[in-house]
Amino acid sequence: MIAEFARRVMEWYERNKRVLPWRLGMGDEWVTALTAILLRKTRAEAVAKHYQRIVGALSTPQRALELGVEGIEELLRPLGLHRTRARQIYSLARAWGSGGRLPGLGPYALSLIDCLHRRRLVPVVDVNTARVVGRFFGVGGERVAELLGEAVREAGTCELNLALMDLAARVCRARRPRCGECPLGDLCSYAAASRRPSS
Ligand code: SF4
Numbered sequence: 001m002i003a004e005f006a007r008r009v010m011e012w013y014e015r016n017k018r019v020l021p022w023r024l025g026m027g028d029e030w031v032t033a034l035t036a037i038l039l040r041k042t043r044a045e046a047v048a049k050h051y052q053r054i055v056g057a058l059s060t061p062q063r064a065l066e067l068g069v070e071g072i073e074e075l076l077r078p079l080g081l082h083r084t085r086a087r088q089i090y091s092l093a094r095a096w097g098s099g100g101r102l103p104g105l106g107p108y109a110l111s112l113i114d115c116l117h118r119r120r121l122v123p124v125v126d127v128n129t130a131r132v133v134g135r136f137f138g139v140g141g142e143r144v145a146e147l148l149g150e151a152v153r154e155a156g157t158c159e160l161n162l163a164l165m166d167l168a169a170r171v172c173r174a175r176r177p178r179c180g181e182c183p184l185g186d187l188c189s190y191a192a193a194s195r196r197p198s199s
Contacts, residue, residue, distance in 0.1 A: 002147070005136060005184065006155040012183040013163030016170065020044055021051045023162070029117050030061055030096060036109035037088055041081065044169065050079050064093035115158035123148035124161035128168035135172065138189030 022035045034055065038047045057075050058064045064072060069090045076082035088104035095102050102110075107125065114120040123129070123145050130144045137147055152160045171182045179191040 001137075001187065002150050003154050004187065006151045006160055008183040009132075009151075009160060009163045009167060010155055010157075013159070013166060016166060017163070018044070018166050018169065021048055022055075027055070029113050031055060031059070032113050032116055033092060033102070033105055033109055034058055034089065036112055037085055037092070037104060038076075038079065040085070042079065044165075046079065054079070058089065061093035061096040064089055112161075115161055119158065121149075121152050121156070121158055123152055124158070126165070127174075129161055129164040131174065132164050132168050132172045132184075135177070135190035136184055136188045138193075 022031070027035070038051070038054065054075055057067065058072065067075070069086050072086035072089050073082045076085050091103040092105065111122045111124045114122045115124055125145050125148060129148055133144050133148050133151070134140055137143075139147065148161070152158050171178045177190070179185050179188065179194065182188065182191070185191050
């Protein structure tokens with residue numbers, strides 16, 4: 001089942017992947033960390049609208065330090081959550097390259113860096129990847145990350161994570177998932193349960 005899940009998701013992705021600015025050049029690890037902070041609690045399309053301007057101004061930790069918390073806040077204001085994010089980005093810039101703990105980066109951001117820059121076959125768990133895996137396999141909690149990890153290894157590429165993010169945005173939406181258009185529809189636990197007549 002895992003193999004079929006991974007195969008279908010990657011096949012769908014080849015035809016339907018989103019063109020998002022942070023996927024074009026892939027940037028460096030700093031830019032990926034910054035992107036993860038921008039994507040927190042924010043839709044990819046909203047981040048995409050402001051992305052070039054923000055990343056242009058914060059292209060290195062040094063530039064973030066030069067701007068200072070208030071300067072970063074101004075830059076992020078149109079995107080929202082600017083106070084919190086500005087503090088996180090500034091603290092991260094101060095710690096960057098120190099070899100110590102990197103504040104503001106959780107498991108999602110760290111695994112995204114592992115995936116994109118070190119080509120490690122790791123699961124990148126966020127609400128989106130977790131939603132598809134959770135619904136498809138009918139699981140929750142730690143089992144989601146385990147199954148996602150297995151699927152990534154089965155696919156042989158950590159791009160499976162990106163594929164699931166796109167599938168979650170376009171098909172397996174939080175509300176009203178489009179199971180009829182989903183490449184996983186006939187095998188999915190959630191879709192099967194919703195087809196069952198309620199008693
Ligand atoms: S069949 Fe429906 S619930 Fe299952 S993964 Fe696809 S969209 Fe999500």
